[in-house]
Amino acid sequence: MSTKIMQMASSMTHSRSLNCLYPARLAPHPPDLIKWVRREGGFVHNSIKIQLSEEGNSGLALFASDDIAKGSELISLPSHIPLRFEAGEGESPVLIDLARQIPEELWAMKLGLKLLQERAKLGSFWWPYISNLPETFCLPIFFSGEDVRNLQYAPLVYQVNKRCKFLHEFEKLAKNKLGSVDGEDHPFGGQNVDASSLGWAMSAVSSRAFRLYGGNRSGRTSANTPMLLPLIDMCNHSFTTNAEIVQETKGDMLVKVIAETQIKRDDPLELNYGCLNNDLFLLDYGFVVPSSPYDCVEFQYDMDLLQASATYASTDNKCIQFSTAPWKEQLLSQLKLVGENADLKVRIGGSELVEGRFLAALRILLSHSKDEESAAELDLDTLKSIHSMSPIGSDEQAFRVLISLCVIALHGFPTKIMDDEVLLQGKLSPASQLAIRYRLQKKMVLVDAIRDFNRKLKQATTA
Numbered sequence: 001m002s003t004k005i006m007q008m009a010s011s012m013t014h015s016r017s018l019n020c021l022y023p024a025r026l027a028p029h030p031p032d033l034i035k036w037v038r039r040e041g042g043f044v045h046n047s048i049k050i051q052l053s054e055e056g057n058s059g060l061a062l063f064a065s066d067d068i069a070k071g072s073e074l075i076s077l078p079s080h081i082p083l084r085f086e087a088g089e090g091e092s093p094v095l096i097d098l099a100r101q102i103p104e105e106l107w108a109m110k111l112g113l114k115l116l117q118e119r120a121k122l123g124s125f126w127w128p129y130i131s132n133l134p135e136t137f138c139l140p141i142f143f144s145g146e147d148v149r150n151l152q153y154a155p156l157v158y159q160v161n162k163r164c165k166f167l168h169e170f171e172k173l174a175k176n177k178l179g180s181v182d183g184e185d186h187p188f189g190g191q192n193v194d195a196s197s198l199g200w201a202m203s204a205v206s207s208r209a210f211r212l213y214g215g216n217r218s219g220r221t222s223a224n225t226p227m228l229l230p231l232i233d234m235c236n237h238s239f240t241t242n243a244e245i246v247q248e249t250k251g252d253m254l255v256k257v258i259a260e261t262q263i264k265r266d267d268p269l270e271l272n273y274g275c276l277n278n279d280l281f282l283l284d285y286g287f288v289v290p291s292s293p294y295d296c297v298e299f300q301y302d303m304d305l306l307q308a309s310a311t312y313a314s315t316d317n318k319c320i321q322f323s324t325a326p327w328k329e330q331l332l333s334q335l336k337l338v339g340e341n342a343d344l345k346v347r348i349g350g351s352e353l354v355e356g357r358f359l360a361a362l363r364i365l366l367s368h369s370k371d372e373e374s375a376a377e378l379d380l381d382t383l384k385s386i387h388s389m390s391p392i393g394s395d396e397q398a399f400r401v402l403i404s405l406c407v408i409a410l411h412g413f414p415t416k417i418m419d420d421e422v423l424l425q426g427k428l429s430p431a432s433q434l435a436i437r438y439r440l441q442k443k444m445v446l447v448d449a450i451r452d453f454n455r456k457l458k459q460a461t462t463a
Contacts, residue, residue, distance in 0.1 A: 026119075027131035036128040037231050043076035050234065053268065059134055061268050062234045068263040074243060075232055075257040082212075082255060083126050083228040085114040092117070092187040094177060101173055106166060108284070111209060111226045112201030113187075119201075120189040129230040137203035139286045141167070143431045150435035152413050153442055155298045156279050163283075167195040167202070174198070206284040208233040213249050232257055237285070238270035239293070245271060277350065278441050288437045296349035297409060297445050301337050301358065305408075306365070306401065313397075313404040320397045322365040331364050334380060349445040353452055354402060356384030362401055366394035386456065395460040403453045406446045417443050 034044050047066040053059060068074070087096045095117060099110045118124040140148060140160040148160055174193050178186065209226045210233070232255065235243060242261045248254045263269065273281075278288050278295045289295070299305070303322070310320040332338045335357045337346075346358035360383035369392050382388045389395060415423075420440040424433065 024135045025132050026135050030131035031128040033128060033132050033231055037075070037077065037081065040081055041078045042081055042231075043073065044231065045072060045074045048074060048269070053236065060132075060234055061236050062231070063269065064263045064265055064267050066265050068259050070259050070262045072259040073256060074259055074269065077229060077232065077255045079253040081230055083111075083114065083118065083129070083230075084225060085111045092185070094181055094185065095187040098174060098177060098187075101170070103166075106163070106202070107226055108206035108209065109166075109170070109198065109202045111205045111228065112198065115204060115228065116193065116197060116201045117187050120191050122189070126230075129228075133204055133208075137200065137207060137286055138430055138434065139203045139207070140283055141199050141203070143435065147429075147431045147435045150432060150439070152415070152439040153279075156283065156438070159279070159283055163202075164195075167199050170198060171195040203286075204228075207286060210245065212245075212247050212255065213253070227255075229255055235269045235271045237273040237281075237287075237289075239272060239275075239289075241270050241272050242267065243269050243271055275351075278438060282434065282438050286434070288434060288441055290437075290441065291444070292441070294350050295441055295445050296347040297442055297449075299346050299348065299358075299405070299409070301342075301344040301346050301361070305405070306362075309401045309404040309408060310397075312408060313400040318397075318400075320366070320400060323368060324365075328364050328367075331378065331380070331383075332361055335361055337361050348402070348406065348449050353386055353449065356386075359386055359398065359402075360384045362398040363390045363392060363394045366397045366401070367392035369393075389460075389463060395463075396457060399453045399457040399460060403450055403457070406450045406453070410443060410446050413439065413443060415439075417447070 034048070034050065037044055045068065047064055047068050049063050049065040050060055051063055053061040085091075085099065087099060095113055099113055102109045115130070118126045119130050121127075124130065136142070140151070140156070141163050143160070148157055151157055151160075171194050178188070178193065181187075182190070205226065205228065209228050211224045211226055213225065232245070235257065242259065242263050243257050244260045246256045246258050248256070257269070257271070273285065275294045278292055281292075282288055307322065310322060314320045329338060336343045337357060346361075347355040348358075360380060363383050367390075378391060382391060390398070417440065420436050420443070423436055424440075428436070
């Protein structure tokens with residue numbers, strides 16, 4: 001990864017070293033965002049204030065300055081305040097053309113182009129909002145090479161490198177297309193756009209945007225439209241929320257935040273960003289959720305790895321072996337674990353404890369049944385469910401293999417849990433702290449899974 005994308009030196013603002021704690025805002029003295037929302041026809045409850053989050057690296061957040069009753073309207077934004085990208089009449093053809101080159105999985109970059117356009121525009125309607133945005137973001141695409149390696153988790157490192165590669169390639173594409181564009185046709189007012197400014201814009205959107213119903217110029221609505229919601233995007237994340245977003249899709253299409261519970265004085269306003277794992281929370285938002293019920297560890301469905309786990313789990317009295325048969329191959333194909341369209345990524349952890357396809361596959365591979373007629377009647381949903389006993393009698397061995405697989409994965413990390421806990425007590429950069437907290441949570445997912453699989457093993461042996 002080049003040094004260029006590891007720094008937050010945007011060509012569209014003055015250079016500043018990366019700082020994840022208390023990040024400065026784009027303007028030294030930005031306008032009062034609450035006053036701006038009210039002035040533009042929005043509503044903000046009188047008991048809402050903006051202040052630094054006690055968590056330190058979360059930046060500015062919304063808090064209650066007094067007790068707020070359940071059901072109270074907290075914020076309301078009329079349709080002209082949210083910032084969205086509409087590829088329609090009146091939008092820059094160059095911007096639309098650039099947006100078409102962006103893969104759907106990086107949707108944040110499309111809205112990021114619009115954000116960069118408004119940031120470069122003198123007198124932009126959204127400048128009071130944009131000037132309050134952080135000048136830097138502590139997301140993995142801005143980590144040093146060492147901190148990316150400190151993640152110690154290949155699937156996330158792959159995604160980080162993939163995004164960095166995209167930003168560098170998109171920079172070249174943008175410079176190509178913008179090189180011959182002059183004057184009023186230039187979507188960024190003639191300013192240069194490089195990988196760093198693109199990374200800033202993509203990070204601003206991925207960490208703050210919501211997907212809601214959006215109207216277009218023909219009057220129709222479309223679901224899942226990314227929008228930046230001024231002020232609302234300062235609400236923190238929680239799986240146990242005290243507020244919720246409500247959207248009125250008729251008339252002016254108001255976006256509201258309502259108090260879901262009573263909110264006490266000095267409590268932060270909290271929304272649920274989604275039931276996501278820590279890969280997405282870190283990659284898109286720049287934080288890690290401790291003991292998240294949705295965090296998981298990804299494995300490659302690989303027979304060599306499974307055989308190694310089976311060997312590790314075997315004892316002198318119990319040798320665990322996989323077997324093949326035509327009926328097994330047919331079921332594995334239905335699970336999309338073999339064949340041309342196979343999806344070989346499987347998960348342990350999260351709300352399922354083990355991905356259903358993976359559990360079903362182990363039960364099938366470990367079964368020594370030769371009755372193909374009975375096998376044809378097997379219910380895949382039953383085989384996938386950890387709450388159901390295997391109808392082909394292979395649960396004990398399956399849980400032993402899963403426990404061994406988790407143990408092998410734990411040993412695969414370069415550092416141990418105790419090592420990480422000691423490191424976190426020392427003086428670290430914010431990025432290093434995030435990287436270590438992230439990998440520590442992955443290890444804890446495996447530890448918790450081993451505990452839960454052991455419980456299932458005991459149930460299987462006593463059944």
